[in-house]
Amino acid sequence: MSNGQSRQISIVTVANEGELLQALAIREVVFIEEQHVPESFDRDANDSGAFHLLAFDGGHAVGTGRLVLLSKPPMGETGSWAQASRMAVLQSHRTAGVGSKLLEALEEEARRRRMAGITLHAPLSSIDFYKKRGYHPVGAVFQEAGMPHLEMHKKTSG
DSSP states (O other): OTSOOOOOOEEEESHHHHHHHHHHHHHHIIIIIISSSOOHHHGGGGGGGGEEEEEHHHHHTEEEEEEEOOOOTTHHHHHHOEEEEEEEOOOGTTTHHHHHHHHHHHHHHHHHTTSEEEEEHHHHHHHGHHHTTOEEEEEEEEETTEEEEEEEEEOOOO
16 A cells, blocks of 8 residues: 555454454564564563554554553652553554554543553654653663663643
8 A cells, every 4th residue: 555545544452362463463573573672572471461452454453552550650650650562563554643543542541541641661763753742751761672762751631
């Protein structure tokens, strides 16, 4: 599909094992194959209890993201917080607004669960994407999965 064609992107909650496997397959392509992130880092214990989303273009899964409820708020924050993580969009769809739609849906779920805010670990190459969506950097650059990241926060209420 060329960039000039209109895409109908839909975001759905992962509802079964087959859909979770589609999400993991997207993460494998983006993180493990493209970015050379170790599989042991991408797949973690949070997957089983997380809220997962899939983005579809027609009948094809093209993106994913998850929301993990945190046991305590980030340092300097109060209330219940969640962490958005494992956001991945197939290269063919990275200019189609899929990432924005996934993030909006994760934020909506955090609001539905009455979370005070969302934290995430943004690769430095994605900082502007998150800043445009209301996230602000917190702390210093750190290494995660072999890449420099910044922690970012956004309040979902108040």
